[in-house]
Amino acid sequence: MKKVIGMGEIMIQMNPVEKGALKYQTLFERHVAGSEANIIIQMQKLGIQTSFITSVGEDQFGEVVISTLRSEGTDTSGVKVDPEHPTGVYFVQRSYPIPKKTKVFYYRKGSAASFLSQEDIDESIFEDVDLFLVSGITPALSEKCRNAALKALEICERKRIKVAFDTNIRVNLLQNRQKALDTLLPFIQRAQILFTGIGDLYFLFESDLASSIENIKKIAERAELLVIKKGEEGAMCLDLNSGKSFEHSSYPVEVIDELGAGDAFDGAFLAAYLENYSVKECLKFACAAGAITVSLKGDIEPLPSWRDLELFIEIFDK
Numbered sequence: 001m002k003k004v005i006g007m008g009e010i011m012i013q014m015n016p017v018e019k020g021a022l023k024y025q026t027l028f029e030r031h032v033a034g035s036e037a038n039i040i041i042q043m044q045k046l047g048i049q050t051s052f053i054t055s056v057g058e059d060q061f062g063e064v065v066i067s068t069l070r071s072e073g074t075d076t077s078g079v080k081v082d083p084e085h086p087t088g089v090y091f092v093q094r095s096y097p098i099p100k101k102t103k104v105f106y107y108r109k110g111s112a113a114s115f116l117s118q119e120d121i122d123e124s125i126f127e128d129v130d131l132f133l134v135s136g137i138t139p140a141l142s143e144k145c146r147n148a149a150l151k152a153l154e155i156c157e158r159k160r161i162k163v164a165f166d167t168n169i170r171v172n173l174l175q176n177r178q179k180a181l182d183t184l185l186p187f188i189q190r191a192q193i194l195f196t197g198i199g200d201l202y203f204l205f206e207s208d209l210a211s212s213i214e215n216i217k218k219i220a221e222r223a224e225l226l227v228i229k230k231g232e233e234g235a236m237c238l239d240l241n242s243g244k245s246f247e248h249s250s251y252p253v254e255v256i257d258e259l260g261a262g263d264a265f266d267g268a269f270l271a272a273y274l275e276n277y278s279v280k281e282c283l284k285f286a287c288a289a290g291a292i293t294v295s296l297k298g299d300i301e302p303l304p305s306w307r308d309l310e311l312f313i314e315i316f317d318k
């Protein structure tokens with residue numbers, strides 16, 4: 001069985017029962033979510049053995065985060081419980097003011113995860129690991145977090161563990177293009193599998209897709225696969241070893257909550273990659289997982305199994 005470790009912040013997601021402006025919402029569903037954890041849980045649901053590194057508050061929400069990871073089968077020996085800082089929370093606003101678009105409001109400043117430090121990275125859990133996964137959110141949370149993620153990269157270098165990185169730019173954490181480039185550079189340089197999106201590429205390089213791809217390729221010195229998510233236009237993957245490029249269109253589904261779709265995409269792509277599927281098939285499973293996830297609220301609950309993916313693809317590819 002392939003083994004993967006992820007690292008990042010997991011928060012409580014408050015998702016309103018109804019669509020519309022947040023200030024008028026009175027009824028909320030409580031979910032648990034966080035980009036890297038969503039990716040890891042997608043992989044766990046697809047038969048990969050997973051562990052997660054994070055820190056949660058010594059509070060009710062921290063308990064929910066840990067029990068969610070455990071109930072999905074992810075190992076929590078890398079999860080710290082911080083008595084001094086709380087578990088982060090965020091609120092979702094769906095379909096307002098732009099129909100089908102989601103906006104998030106974070107209450108994560110000073111959260112337990114943002115105090116994760118190098119000392120919290122226990123090298124022993126990297127034993128026999130095939131892949132380490134992190135995204136641009138974690139190094140953007142704080143300098144401490146960035147150093148913790150850099151320590152994980154160092155361990156991967158020594159143990160020859162592959163790295164998957166998603167640029168996952170959160171403008172409210174990274175502010176501007178230069179800060180984003182400076183913060184993310186070592187991660188983009190180190191990743192063998194690099195995920196990004198058209199929005200992130202535009203934010204980083206302020207140019208058209210073709211020139212942005214050339215720009216990121218220059219930085220991504222060790223990338224074997226460059227995967228670009230294009231939202232409603234589907235996705236593409238450049239196999240930088242063979243020079244071949246692959247595309248897959250998106251599946252036409254009703255969008256209920258677009259949050260977490262990119263994570264489901266990454267998780268399914270990586271699980272398929274670790275199971276030695278072709279790049280073309282990895283893209284197909286990834287696009288299907290993304291589509292299934294936008295059809296429901298919550299980031300973790302809609303993540304599909306192999307059986308779900310096969311059923312979905314059978315119907316939509318008919």
Ligand code: KDG
Binds near residue numbers: 033137261262
């Ligand atoms: O990828 C979905 C995420 O945006 C969400 O679950 C919360 O991790 C999160 C973040 O930082 O936005």
